[in-house]
Amino acid sequence: MSEAVLSVSFAGPLVTVQDAGRPGHMRYGVPASGPMDRLAFDAANAALGNPQGISAIEISLGGLMLHCKEGAVTLAITGGEFVVEHGGQKTSSWTILTLQKGERLAIRAGTAGSWAYLAFAGRLGSEDWLGSQATHSTSGFGGGAVRTGQSLEISEAAIRGDRLGAIPQPEFPSNGPIRVVTGPQDHHFEENAVACLLADVFTVTDAYDRMGMRLKGPLLGLDGALSIPSEPVVRGSVQVSGDGVATVLLADHQTTGGYPKIATVISCDTDRLAQWRAGQPVRFTSISSAQAIEDVRHFTVQKTRYLEQISVPRGSLEQRLIRENLIHGCAFD
Amino acid sequence: MNARFKSIADHALLVTLADDISDDAHDLVIALDKAIAANMPVGVTETVPALVNLLVSFDPVVTDHAAVEAHVRECLEAVEIQATEGTVRRVKVCYEAPFAPDLEPVASATGLSTEAVINAHLAAKFDVLMYGFAPGYAYLSGAPEQIQVPRKQTPIRDVPAGSVIIAGAQCLITTLTMPTGWSIIGRSPTRILTGDPKHPFLFDVGDRVTFQRIDLATFERLNSETSHE
Numbered sequence: 001m002s003e004a005v006l007s008v009s010f011a012g013p014l015v016t017v018q019d020a021g022r023p024g025h026m027r028y029g030v031p032a033s034g035p036m037d038r039l040a041f042d043a044a045n046a047a048l049g050n051p052q053g054i055s056a057i058e059i060s061l062g063g064l065m066l067h068c069k070e071g072a073v074t075l076a077i078t079g080g081e082f083v084v085e086h087g088g089q090k091t092s093s094w095t096i097l098t099l100q101k102g103e104r105l106a107i108r109a110g111t112a113g114s115w116a117y118l119a120f121a122g123r124l125g126s127e128d129w130l131g132s133q134a135t136h137s138t139s140g141f142g143g144g145a146v147r148t149g150q151s152l153e154i155s156e157a158a159i160r161g162d163r164l165g166a167i168p169q170p171e172f173p174s175n176g177p178i179r180v181v182t183g184p185q186d187h188h189f190e191e192n193a194v195a196c197l198l199a200d201v202f203t204v205t206d207a208y209d210r211m212g213m214r215l216k217g218p219l220l221g222l223d224g225a226l227s228i229p230s231e232p233v234v235r236g237s238v239q240v241s242g243d244g245v246a247t248v249l250l251a252d253h254q255t256t257g258g259y260p261k262i263a264t265v266i267s268c269d270t271d272r273l274a275q276w277r278a279g280q281p282v283r284f285t286s287i288s289s290a291q292a293i294e295d296v297r298h299f300t301v302q303k304t305r306y307l308e309q310i311s312v313p314r315g316s317l318e319q320r321l322i323r324e325n326l327i328h329g330c331a332f333d
Numbered sequence: 334m335n336a337r338f339k340s341i342a343d344h345a346l347l348v349t350l351a352d353d354i355s356d357d358a359h360d361l362v363i364a365l366d367k368a369i370a371a372n373m374p375v376g377v378t379e380t381v382p383a384l385v386n387l388l389v390s391f392d393p394v395v396t397d398h399a400a401v402e403a404h405v406r407e408c409l410e411a412v413e414i415q416a417t418e419g420t421v422r423r424v425k426v427c428y429e430a431p432f433a434p435d436l437e438p439v440a441s442a443t444g445l446s447t448e449a450v451i452n453a454h455l456a457a458k459f460d461v462l463m464y465g466f467a468p469g470y471a472y473l474s475g476a477p478e479q480i481q482v483p484r485k486q487t488p489i490r491d492v493p494a495g496s497v498i499i500a501g502a503q504c505l506i507t508t509l510t511m512p513t514g515w516s517i518i519g520r521s522p523t524r525i526l527t528g529d530p531k532h533p534f535l536f537d538v539g540d541r542v543t544f545q546r547i548d549l550a551t552f553e554r555l556n557s558e559t560s561h562e
Contacts, residue, residue, distance in 0.1 A: 026381045026390070028534040029464035029471070130533055139468055139509050184339035184347045229354050230465060230472075232381040232388035236342050256383050256465030264342040267393070289340030289398050296343040296393045 004071035004122065004157035008150050009104070012062010014209060017124065017143025018117075020053030022132035026232065026255045033134040033142065036115045036210060036251050036274040039170060039303060040079035044119035046307040047076045047096060047167045048160060055126050055133045056119035057146055061277070063108040064118070064146065072100045073157040074121040078167060080113010080275055094167045098159055113275045114208070122157035137210040137252045162313040172302040177283035178269045180238065181292050185228060185260035189240070190221035197238075197262055198286050202246065206278040210252040213273070215282060219244030220262055230258040236265035250274055266292045268299040336409055338402050343393040346401050348409075349386040358385045359462060361414050363539040368408040377401060382538045383463045419461065419540035424506060424523045426454075426497050426544045427552035432520030439499070439516050442482050451546065453480045454518065459504055459542040464534075469508035469525040471536045476502045488514040495521050495556070497544070522547075522555035 018041065021034025035041035035058055044056055057064065059082070074096060077084050082093040085106040091097075093116050099105050107116055126133045126143035133143035146152070186194050202217035220240045233239065237249045239259040248265060251274075263284065265273060276282065287295065337349040348365070351358035366382045369389065376396030381388040391401050428436060428451045440447045459473035476499050484500045489512060492498070496507045498515035505515065508526050525535045536542065547555070 023390075024379050025468075026379055026388070027464060027538060028469065029466065030468045131530075136468065141468060181340055181342050184341060184349075229384040229386075230463070231349075231383045231386050232347070234341055234345055234388070234390070254466055255381065256463055266342045267344055289343070292340075292343035293393045293397045300394050 002071050002157055004073040004099075004120075004154040005069045006066045006073075006099070006152040006154070007069050008064070008146055008148055008152065009067050010063070010065040011146045011148050011150075012060050012064065013145075014058075014060035014137060015062060015064050015146045016058050016135035016137060016210075017055050017126045017133050017146065018058045018135060019055040019133045019143070021134045021251075022130050022142070025130060029255050030130065030136065031235065031251065031253050031255055033132075033136045033210075033251050035117065035271075037079055037117070037271045039173065039268075039271055040115070040275075041117045041119075042303070042307055043094075043167060043170065043310060044076040044078040044117040046311040047078070048074065048119055048121045048163060049311055049313065050119060050121070052307075054119075055124045055143060056117050057124070057152075058135075059107050059116040059118060061109040061114055063106070065104065065106045066099070066152070067104050068099045068101050069151070070101060071154075071157050072098060072159060073154050074098045074160040074163060075105075076119045076163075076167065077107060077116060078119075079116040081110040082113060082116040083108045083110040094169050096160070096163050096165060096167060098161075098164065112277070114277055115275060120154045120157065121160045121163075122154040125153040125155060160313070162315050165314060167310055170303070170306050172306065173268065173272055173299070177285040178273050179266045179287050179292065179295065180263035180269075180284050181266065181289050182263045182286050183261070184264075186262055188223050188228070188260045189262055190223055193220040193222075193262060194286075196220060197246070198284055202282040202284075204276050204278050204280045204282060207247075208278060210250060212247045212249045212253060213276075214245060214247045217246065217282075220246055222260065228258055228260055230256050233257045233261065234264065236267065236270045237261045238263045238265065248273060266296055268296055336406075338398075338405070340398040341388070345388055345390045346398055346405065347386055347388055348405055351385040354384050357414060359460075361412070362387050363419075364412045364414060365405070365409055366538070368412050369405065372404075372408065374401065374404040377404075383465075419537065421541045421543065422536055423543055423545050424497075424521055424535075425547045425551075425555065426519040426521045426523075427547050427549055428519040429549045429552075431549075432496070432552075433518050435516035436518050439480060439482050439518060443480055445479060450480050450518070453477045454499075454504075455544050455546055457543075461536045461538050461540045461542060462503075463538055467509055467511060469534060470505060471525060471534075471538075473504040473542050474502050476504050478502075482516055484514040485516070486514075488512040489517070492517060493520070495524075497521050520552065522552055522559060524559050528559075
């Protein structure tokens, strides 16, 4: 066990340290933060055999370039389809590799996905706030933004030769429309607004950060000049501003707000939506709250099974092939 | 009105206790929040009090909307509305020129002298209504009518943390450098984000807040002893 020191040759905006998040402080104006795509984040740690929820780096479309100055460390990259360059090889995210002293690693936006995760076989040194290193992007509290010129220190840095190579991607998440439960203010909209939300196609705009994602699409008319008393909002709230434009609130959302919410995206679909990019079409479908619970429980069972499977060391190439066949053959019904 | 329950996605229940903002509605929100906290049902992860409603968040793997609603209904039946008796918190504020760019405009808008605006602010007892906007942004209500001014047309950028700002009946002590359209009437060395892991936020919703005037020298001394996050 030793230390690895990585210097940050380049970090785009919104590249931040994230752990599993800091739930429990919404009453004080603090959202849970944590990864925008919790499945990809968990997969990065699981594939290295790390404890669940320890700090990793969330990489935006801006990308990240590292130069290993001291030591060596095995690392996992998951999320979207980012381009990974290392040692003259170009691969894609969902891979595990070892970064040796003197080597460089570049992670850049690829064909799909808005967020990638970089987890280390070791502990990333980082600031803590309220018991969590998750970065709240608007304040910078927590682990904070990763900036060009800084160094990342990985303690207990390990080489995990038995884990190198591709990480099987999860195949169980739905690829259907984004599921919402309507409300809590659906009754405050014009008669056709909810039907419009569910029938029309919206588009992700570039007004998209860790706080929320503004959508382009038909305007959702409010029923009169409505002002509701400011009330709690959650990750997944679809709030509609006075001009009828919908915004989906995400990991660093404000905790209260006065805009009416026409619907709320179910938890596993907020993370799926978060991976989409400006210009991508978004369709919504409405389900009952009971169905939402059932769907999320089903998702959780599949996710747990998936994380267990990828957390097993791969061993030799032969063993790996057998196991990946098993994973693809039976697990994701 | 009867309490209204709305399911929020797979993981929360919004309990609305009144349509309009009133002291009674807020007292009931706080009483219900306390009743639930005293008897947290399995699977409930946190509650968020606001002006007329309370959000109850839960783990959908452990419980569901119907079970949480049944529990909240039981708590609600046992709740007695009582005027809030929150802890009194004192916040120090320096109203001197470099920190109070809007004191003059507020004075001229209300027809008072700057001293009269300060005295009205000092005489008021504020209630912590809720947090929102950003970490530690506690909305205090209770600004006396004679110093109430509307929000500005255009927000001012980069207003320093610790600024004491007012708009309408509300007052707020900022915790971050942020834009604001509220009137800046002073600066406080008192930290709402205390940095104390055992009590990280100075106020709880329902607390009472009063302001205490300090001069520039006292501000500088106290401010150097504390630092923002």
